Structure formats: structure tokens, C-alpha cells
Amino acid sequence: MQGRTSEPPTDARTGRSLPDWLETYTKFGLYGLCVGTVLCLLALFTNPVPDPSFPWFSLPEVYGLPITQPRIEHWPVSYTVGIWLWITCAPALFLRGYERFAGRWQYGPTAWLVGLPTVAMIALTTYCRFFWPKPQPATWNAPAYTFVCWAYCSTYDPLWSNLAYAIAAVGVIAFGMLVRGSSLSVAAEATFGALALPLGLPALFDAYRRATTGQR
Numbered sequence: 188m189q190g191r192t193s194e195p196p197t198d199a200r201t202g203r204s205l206p207d208w209l210e211t212y213t214k215f216g217l218y219g220l221c222v223g224t225v226l227c228l229l230a231l232f233t234n235p236v237p238d239p240s241f242p243w244f245s246l247p248e249v250y251g252l253p254i255t256q257p258r259i260e261h262w263p264v265s266y267t268v269g270i271w272l273w274i275t276c277a278p279a280l281f282l283r284g285y286e287r288f289a290g291r292w293q294y295g296p297t298a299w300l301v302g303l304p305t306v307a308m309i310a311l312t313t314y315c316r317f318f319w320p321k322p323q324p325a326t327w328n329a330p331a332y333t334f335v336c337w338a339y340c341s342t343y344d345p346l347w348s349n350l351a352y353a354i355a356a357v358g359v360i361a362f363g364m365l366v367r368g369s370s371l372s373v374a375a376e377a378t379f380g381a382l383a384l385p386l387g388l389p390a391l392f393d394a395y396r397r398a399t400t401g402q403r
Contacts, residue, residue: 205282209392213286216279223272230256230266237266240320260326270330277332278304278388285389297365300393301376304386305358308333312351315340332386354382358390373397 205213230237231246233256238244240261256263262270281299289295294302311332321343329340335354339347358379364372373394380390 205286205392209282213279213282216276217283219272219276220279223269223276226265226269226272230263230269233265234258234263237263239322260328261322262328267328267330274330274332275385277307278385281389282392294366296393297362300389301358301365301379302362304383304389305355305362305379308336308351308355308358308383308386312336312339312348312355316345316348333383334385335382354379357382358387361390 204210227237231244232250232252233254235248235251236242236245238261256265258264259267281304284303285296285299289299292298315331315336316339319340325341325343327341329337331337331340333351333354335347335351338344339351357375361372361375361379364375369375376390377394377398380387380392380394383390
């Protein structure tokens with residue numbers, strides 16, 4: 188009797204699969220996003236203003252619980268944990284989108300694993316640089332979706348924000364190279380993925396997928 192080989196889990200509608208470890212991350216990452224949302228909302232009932240950047244994000248006092256959460260720097264504990272769960276688990280959205288919807292899009296895998304994370308990085312970097320009401324003083328606990336963005340959000344030094352834009356530009360270039368079928372496209376998306384971690388995890392997976400299997 189032949190031994191059974193382990194196959195990556197495959198979405199029945201698209202036939203696209205993730206390695207076992209990445210499927211596990213994606214599954215629990217989606218749960219993590221939901222748990223993070225609940226934890227952030229919990230802070231509304233324990234602290235009058237959970238996030239000093241958004242004083243309007245509050246509830247009438249009558250709905251408050253008779254406890255107050257301690258803060259980690261500017262944010263209540265549950266709010267802090269909730270935000271970091273979003274950051275840690277956000278790549279799961281792109282990975283699940285790749286599995287389920289990439290076949291319906293032109294440039295589907297490239298769009299979900301490289302294009303959309305790049306767009307997200309540009310949007311988040313722009314928001315944090317120009318629109319985020321920055322709490323004072325800057326703190327190590329500042330949430331951010333990439334390591335280089337964390338360096339900006341924890342210091343407010345424009346140098347790091349400029350570097351984040353440069354990394355996002357690598358993502359744009361990688362997307363264009365993948366669409367054109369350039370021989371250097373895998374190296375470009377691997378570079379973007381590594382520099383944009385943790386948001387760049389889908390791009391790293393795609394680079395590995397293309398380099399080892401030749402899948403498109």
C-alpha cells in the first residue's frame with residue numbers, strides 16, 4: 188500500500204492552493220482580525236477616549252463599564268492588542284482573496300499578492316504621513332503595517348516615510364515586471380515582499396511560488 192502524500196489545501200472554486208503553514212496562518216489570521224475588532228470595541232466601554240488621535244471615537248458615559256483599562260503608552264491594553272492583531276493578520280485578507288477570487292480578475296494572482304498589498308502600503312503611508320492625528324509624544328508602541336512604517340510612526344521622522352514610499356515603488360515596479368513577464372520579476376517582488384514585511388508576506392509567497400513551480 189502506497190503512502191499518502193501531503194497536498195496543499197486547495198480552494199474548490201479556483202484550484203489555487205497555499206502551503207499548509209500558510210493556509211493555517213490565513214485561517215487563523217481571519218479570526219484574528221475579528222478578535223482584534225472586538226478588542227478595539229471593548230475599549231470603548233472601559234475608557235472614555237480609547238485613542239487620543241480620535242477624540243470623537245467614544246461612547247456616552249451611560250454605556251461605560253465601571254472599570255478602566257490601563258494604557259500601554261497612549262492606548263488601552265485591549266485596543267493595543269486589537270490594533271496589533273490587525274497588523275499581524277492583515278496579509279491573510281490578500282492570501283484568501285488570492286485563493287478564492289484571483290481566477291476572476293485579470294492578472295489575478297499578481298493583483299492579489301503584489302498589486303493590492305502595494306496599493307495598501309501607499310495608502311497607509313500617505314495616511315500616516317499627512318492625515319493621521321499624531322499623538323504626542325511619539326512612542327515605540329505606535330501601530331504600523333510594515334517595519335519601515337513602524338520606524339516612521341514611532342519617531343515621526345520623514346526619512347522613514349520617504350523610505351516607505353521607495354519600498355512601495357519597488358512593489359509598483361515588481362507588479363509591472365510581472366505583468367510584462369520580465370525575467371527579473373520574481374527577484375523584484377521578493378525584494379518588495381521582504382522590505383514590506385509583514386504586509387509583504389503575500390508577495391514573498393508569490394515569489395516562492397513562481398520560483399519553485401512556475402505557476403502563474
